[in-house]
Amino acid sequence: MNNPTHISEKKSSGSNPAVSGIFGIFAAHPYLSAFLICIICTTPFCASSSNITSAFFIIMYLFFCVSTGLVVPRICKKHKLKDPLPVILTFVASAIGAPFFLYFRNRENKLMFIFVYGCIMLTAYYFAFYTKKLSHRFNTLLIMGMSFMVKLCYVLGTSISERQHDVGYFSPSKEAAPGHLGYISYLCYNHHLYDGDYREVFQYCHPPLHHGLCAVWTWFLNRILGVDIENAIESAQVLPLFYSMTIIITAYKIFRHFQLKGRALYIPMIITAFHPCFTYLAALMNNDALSWALAMGAVLCTLRWYKAPSTANIIKIALCLGLGMMTKLSAALTAFPIAFVFIIVFFRSLKTSWKKIIGQFAAFMAVCFPLGMWFPLRGLIRWGIPLTYVQKLPEMDQSIKGITFFERITDFSLKQVENVYENWLWRDESGVPQGFNETNPLIAILKNSIFGEFINGNNFPDMAYMDKICKVFFWVAASIAAAAFVLMIVYLFRKCAADIVQKSFLVFFHIVLMINLYTLSKNYPMVCSMNFRYLMPTVITGALFLGFGVSKLETSKKAPAKALKVLLYSAVTVFSALSTFVYMVVVSVEE
Structure with missing residues (x-):
């Protein structure tokens, strides 16, 4: 999606070609870049701190040495320090780091070390390559990077059974186990939806997009890459981690849509990036993370369509909203404010291009309705399940019925x-x-x-x-x-x-x-x-x-x-x- 607010920024990139190239990749493909980073940072140890071995600390140290070789000479160049001082400082920095990696590689508090390590790396690269022409991008990337380290460590330290909502358990067979993990395991082993009244099994009432993606991920790691099933399903936490970061990126795009800059940009970015709800969301194995990621995508695309009402932009709204509803039906709540914008634009175009807008609405419905409604319509037609069905909870101590x-x-x-x-x-x-x-x-x-x-x-x-x-x-x-x-x-x-x-x-x-x-x-x-x-x-x-x-x-x-x-x-x-x-x-x- 092209954003006209960024055109001038791309033209004014810093003088360093490498920095400009890196920022160009992030600017052109921010979501893909975030996905790759999430995979690189989690899959080697299946998103669990218990799988972090001493060998990983050796890899971290090698990356530290490479980074030192890039960062130290760059900082020395900025301060006009001549050879051989940059070379000496590079070797000194690498040598000073070695004892810390040796000390922490067999310690229990590995997550704290990984967090500090990641923050030091981010800060070092920030000060080494910072340019005024790209200041707001450097600053927002630093904010996102620091917040990613918090989310990453939280995911590594949180299993698929800890601090979760209604996950049940992952069944090692084709049986229909209850909960979100049971739903994922059923799809993973059976390769099709539960073929019965899904009101009978806890949490199977949800549309299957999130659970299907987790099932494919788990199946691929287990059957193709040979990862044992426990680690394969644990590794699926990379998906909510990515969805959580997607929400942060979309928030940034919304803030920039209104041309917020300086502290007016950084303050809302810090609040959003470090808000605890997006930290614990990153480890949740239910469908909340993907649902909200797609809903926020629909909000962003609606703002862009309002500014430039084109068929391409309205199709993007339809895809986000439809796929959001195919993840969790409550994503349909986003449709009400979107409809408000549609109505305003339609009435504004009555004297000019109303036929064009009607055509766009038709294209929107042709994409959004089938994506969002096929699953609840399937339940209605086959088992008479109401479209707005919500699974009932049993009586529990948490009931507060006695108070009006x-x-x-x-x-x-x-x-x-x-x-x-x-x-x-x-x-x-x-x-x-x-x-x-x-x-x-x-x-x-x-x-x-x-x-x-x-x-x-x-x-x-x-x-x-x-x-x-x-x-x-x-x-x-x-x-x-x-x-x-x-x-x-x-x-x-x-x-x-x-x-x-x-x-x-x-x-x-x-x-x-x-x-x-x-x-x-x-x-x-x-x-x-x-x-x-x-x-x-x-x-x-x-x-x-x-x-x-x-x-x-x-x-x-x-x-x-x-x-x-x-x-x-x-x-x-x-x-x-x-x-x-x-x-x-x-x-x-x-x-």
């Missing part, structure tokens, strides 16, 4: 935030209920947007200080979310880089997701129905409006604006640092 929905959404008692982790009713060894269930959807999503359902004080044994750090993290994140929400309301009515239709489209999208979550919470009164995984794109819409606010702050010379800038930049810095620290501690403790 109005009481839940209006209860903001401080008791709920004494614990910044999500509250769940649990039973002691005698079976006596302890604690209480989360009831307010707003408070629940603020909590599990940061820690998910599965991270709490139990993840930090003998680390009492972590509870205090997590409290600071929660309140900083909640403050940034509140600021983003306020700015969304403000800039819906004030002038900014987006016109009224684009702003309304993004706010409509945000509201539709919120309404859906509250509807789920009302109709299915369980703690699990109040989960931020149903709202993840709202991080990007909120961050975008925060970027609009930063644009205004950057041009203001008033004292209150300067104070707000310092406060906001400090909060975002603390947010990204604590997000990295907390999730690295989670996987390091469990290693």
Whole structure:
């Protein structure tokens, strides 16, 4: 997809041909580049830290030496240091690094070492090849690279059975095992969809795109490359890792679509790239990651179609939306704000090119409808399953049916935030209920947007200080979310880089997701129905409006604006640092 906002940037590439070439590849094929990087960084040890051997540290050290040979002379050249000093410094840097690799190769905390190693490599290349003409690309790539290291280490330290949603188990046979892993194993061994009423098997009600891709990946590694089945399915985590990075890349493209630059670009990029929801999403084996990746692709393509209403652009929307629905039917929620843009453009074209727009709508439906609806229509025709069927959950301790929905959404008692982790009713060894269930959807999503359902004080044994750090993290994140929400309301009515239709489209999208979550919470009164995984794109819409606010702050010379800038930049810095620290501690403790 060509983006006219980048044309001038490509023409003004830095003077170094190698740097220009690398950036040219990333700019032309960002998603393919991200996929290759994910494969290179995970498949050698099947996306599991338990498979990281001493030999891998030797490879890391060799890459470190090669990088030293590239980076040190480049930095010396920038500072006009003459031979033989660059050669001496290269050998000194390589020699200094050797003891660290020898020390950590047999240690348990390998993930922390890999994270530090990756960050050092990224920073070294950044300072060695940085050019002002490509400053925003260098800065955003550094942000994405650092956030990728967090996600990579989290994936390596999280198995397909840890901190997952409804995964069940991967069956080593053709039987229909329950859960998302069971769905994947059924497709992997049987090579066809479950040929029965899928209401009978837990999670088989979902369209099969994600599960099919995981099944193909697992089958290829197991049958073609000879990887044992346990490692093959574990390695499938490379796919959600890639989908999570895809969302970050798409967010960047949306921010650049509105020509955000400088801090107005970096602030929303840091919030999005380091937001914990996209970290734990990278390891989830359910269909959320691919669904949201495609939904955000549809949002980006809609913005581009609105600017240039062509058949090619509307087909891209149809593909993203249709494939998103073929992953998870709830991706259809994106259709409502997209339809809003379609209607606006149609009425604007009534005096000029309305026939052309009608033709584009026909092309959209011809692509999107079959892709998105074949699976639910199959269930309706063969077994009478309603198109909007949602699998029912059994009665569990997490049920909150005893409290009315109005009481839940209006209860903001401080008791709920004494614990910044999500509250769940649990039973002691005698079976006596302890604690209480989360009831307010707003408070629940603020909590599990940061820690998910599965991270709490139990993840930090003998680390009492972590509870205090997590409290600071929660309140900083909640403050940034509140600021983003306020700015969304403000800039819906004030002038900014987006016109009224684009702003309304993004706010409509945000509201539709919120309404859906509250509807789920009302109709299915369980703690699990109040989960931020149903709202993840709202991080990007909120961050975008925060970027609009930063644009205004950057041009203001008033004292209150300067104070707000310092406060906001400090909060975002603390947010990204604590997000990295907390999730690295989670996987390091469990290693």
